[in-house]
Amino acid sequence: NAGVTQTPKFRILKIGQSMTLQCTQDMNHNYMYWYRQDPGMGLKLIYYSVGAGITDKGEVPNGYNVSRSTTEDFPLRLELAAPSQTSVYFCASSYGGDQNTEAFFGQGTRLTVV
């Protein structure tokens, strides 16, 4: 049982390049989330999904896109990378969204845009 797996762990992008951050979970969780963590700023929600085919914006969605074609996978796409997207990105999942729900996080992807 691997939990939530993110790839790659580290990446350097040049301004204007694009990339996809991969996230997969093997816990059969319905809910999946993408957060970014900036120093001193806490974690901010980018996008989330409550099931395959359903996605919604979080607090900071600009510059990102997501898709959810399967229960297991929730990739995050960066188009036209900008220095402001330098951050650590975390993917998370949970079975549902109610009071019994515990969220589990991946190990993160550290992205630098230069």
Add this chain to the structure above:
Amino acid sequence: KQEVTQIPAALSVPEGENLVLNCSFTDSAIYNLQWFRQDPGKGLTSLLLIQSSQREQTSGRLNASLDKSSGRSTLYIAASQPGDSATYLCAVRINQAGTALIFGKGTTLSVSS
């Protein structure tokens, strides 16, 4: 808008001390509150989940309490050890369908031997 605040931002204690980390939130309409641990350069590890109907949860040397009416939670760490050094994050899930966790900025704990 729900806001989560953690005080203090940083804390240094000698080994063996009992300590309390604080978390406050502005809207009491929450489903649950979760405490996480984050080691430098690592992901988040879930420590304790307190449902809105619960008052506290315990795991080993950790005890988390929840007072929804006052918008507060505390994480009590007994007999602290150098291995407890990490950043501790508090997050709430608000009482609204389809919502995610809202995080505080964390408390960075350093336990010296």
